[in-house]
Amino acid sequence: MRKVAKELVPLFLLLCGITGQAALPATVEAVAADERLEGWARDEERLRKAYSDSLGAIDAPAHGIVVPVEAYPDGSAKISATAGKAQFFSDSGLVWCGDVTVREFERDGSVKAAFKADGCIVDRKTRSGWLEGRARGEMDGTVISGVGIYVSFPDEYVRVSSDVEIVSEKFKFEGVKL
Numbered sequence: 001m002r003k004v005a006k007e008l009v010p011l012f013l014l015l016c017g018i019t020g021q022a023a024l025p026a027t028v029e030a031v032a033a034d035e036r037l038e039g040w041a042r043d044e045e046r047l048r049k050a051y052s053d054s055l056g057a058i059d060a061p062a063h064g065i066v067v068p069v070e071a072y073p074d075g076s077a078k079i080s081a082t083a084g085k086a087q088f089f090s091d092s093g094l095v096w097c098g099d100v101t102v103r104e105f106e107r108d109g110s111v112k113a114a115f116k117a118d119g120c121i122v123d124r125k126t127r128s129g130w131l132e133g134r135a136r137g138e139m140d141g142t143v144i145s146g147v148g149i150y151v152s153f154p155d156e157y158v159r160v161s162s163d164v165e166i167v168s169e170k171f172k173f174e175g176v177k178l
Contacts, residue, residue, distance in 0.1 A: 040157055044150035047130035051121040054089065054096040061085040067095050069124055070153075072107060079104045079153060081122055093125045102129065104153060113139035115151060127153040134163075141169035 065086055069079040084099030100120050104113040115138075117131035129151050131137075136145040137158055148161030 036155075040150065040152060040155070040159065043126065043128055043152065044130065044159065047121055047123065047128065047150065048148075050092070050094055050123075051096070051119070051130050051132055054087065054094065054121055057089070058087045058096060061087045061096075061098070067097065067122075069095070069102070069122055070127060076107070076109065077103075077105050079127065081120075093123060095122045095124060096120075097122065100131075102131075102151075113137065113153075115149065117149070129153075135160075143167045 062083075063085050065083055067081040067083060067086055067088075068077060069081055070077075072078050079102065081095065081097050081100055081102045083097035083101075086095060086097045086100075088095055096119070098119045100117055102115045102120065102122065103111050106112050115129075115131055115135060117133060117135035119132040120129050120135075121132075122129040131149040131151065134145070134147055135149040136143065137149060137151070138144075139156075139158075144158060144160055144164070144166050146160035146162060146164040150159045150161075151157070
């Protein structure tokens with residue numbers, strides 16, 4: 001369907017030129033949004049599989065460590081994972097962690113976002129991860145918890161698979177009449 005939509009863009013441009021209607025931007029935005037969602041879904045599926053596969057490949061996990069996932073140009077931590085135990089897979093760039101907290105830091109060292117889980121796999125190349133089992137994420141006054149969380153740090157995208165709970169300081173109900 002996405003391919004069809006892309007092939008129809010020239011036709012939509014022609015029709016917009018003839019009719020003077022500006023329906024194209026919404027169509028293009030919808031296609032782009034679908035592509036982003038599909039990309040995240042593929043990455044989530046890849047990381048879920050990598051998590052399952054990694055469980056059988058853990059042979060000598062390190063204990064009580066902090067894993068640098070990404071750094072600012074000055075060398076200070078941007079994203080790190082603290083783990084009760086962890087296994088690095090140098091061939092894939094993946095890091096498996098058990099009893100884990102993944103934190104993203106502001107430049108001043110304050111915590112921007114934090115995710116806690118019993119287990120996770122983090123891809124240092126794509127800066128995305130899969131948090132297995134019951135997990136909890138907190139960012140900008142919003143707490144999201146549930147079972148199975150996919151996170152893309154560059155896109156600031158989070159998807160919870162099931163048993164979702166959201167608590168946010170950002171929702172305002174002023175003027176709402178019930």
